Amino acid sequence: MHEYVFILPIMLFLLLGVMSPGPSFLLVAQTAMSRSRTEAMGVAIGMGLGATLFAVVACYGLFALIAMVPWLYALLKVIGGVYLCFLAIKMWKSAGQDTPGRTALSSRAGFLKMLFAGFITQVSNPKTALVFGSAFAAFLPKEVPDYSVLIVSVSALLIDSGWYIIVAMLLSTPGAQAAYGKFKKHLCRLAGGFMAAMGVKLFLTQP
Template sequence: MGAMSPGPSFVLVSRISIANSRLHGLAAAIGMGLGGAFFSVLALLGLVALLQQVEWLYLLLKIAGGLYLIKLGIAIWRGASEPLAMGNNGEANTMPLARALAVAFGTQISNPKTAVVYGSIFVALMPKDPSGFFLAALPPLVFLVEAGWYVIVAVAFSAKSSQRVYLSAKIWIDRLAGAIIGVLGLRLVSESIGSWQR
């Protein structure tokens, strides 16, 4: 359910899929899965507990994550009015696949709340004495859940009908996506600064 909740990750994967290709959306889905697995490893190592105990470090990470989302939102907004470059075959020239994966990974790990969610789920659901196999299986399972959901998003938004709608309203869709990601970043920063001042 956490993977499916709307947020910057959903907006980003859908935008990458619709503006580029299904393959780019799948690369972004893998980036999201890797980010989830990264946080699950951190939770297993107890770093989430450290973030909860050292409040200033957690707030600093939240501010950094919010600033990353703001920067990403501004970049998407600014690129809204730029036409898609078309190649010889009439299809849009797209970002490199590695960049789609890296931007998705960066977006996933820029949200420290994700780490806390994984930490709290693991604390609540983990058996008292987990086996080594159990601990080793958790990160790959988290990857499958996260990547699996975003594969569905990528397939849905990379359909030709979705891309036609995107091309007909690119400026407004990109501005909406940029605004949503930017507002989520601003919210993260303002919540962090508000917590710091209390």
């Protein structure tokens, strides 16, 4: 099993990356406090699926591809910035709207919708691509043992989904949702402003 030791630093790198605040955390947190735990879980799993996609692609040379094709990273930045600004507008508009009932939001359709939102948020974030690309470029050996891609992909799914599920569980409690309802207008505008700032930063920051 010693041939799989290289996976440990990769997983630690990814864990530290997923725990750092960013648009993914913000989306899970707001969904957990303003909607239902079921929908927040959908976002969390969507984040994990996005991480799995990045893990598979990174195993086949994501970092090298970005280094060889500079415009690809620039394109990822534009797409990510546009999507973050889109989320920011939705959050800002939701400040003046009533929070829907939990029954409707706990439906299967709501879960799948938020799962897709989590997935798109993850894969549209170029910083996530760089985290995965850097980790795999640094620690992936030239000759990987059998089943490495499968093990790494499953690990990435568990790390991302696991962390955001914990966040969803903690912030979807009655106390957290009551506090959100009390300060909804200010929190939505703060979250929307923060999300917009991250989106604009993607446009302005040079690779």
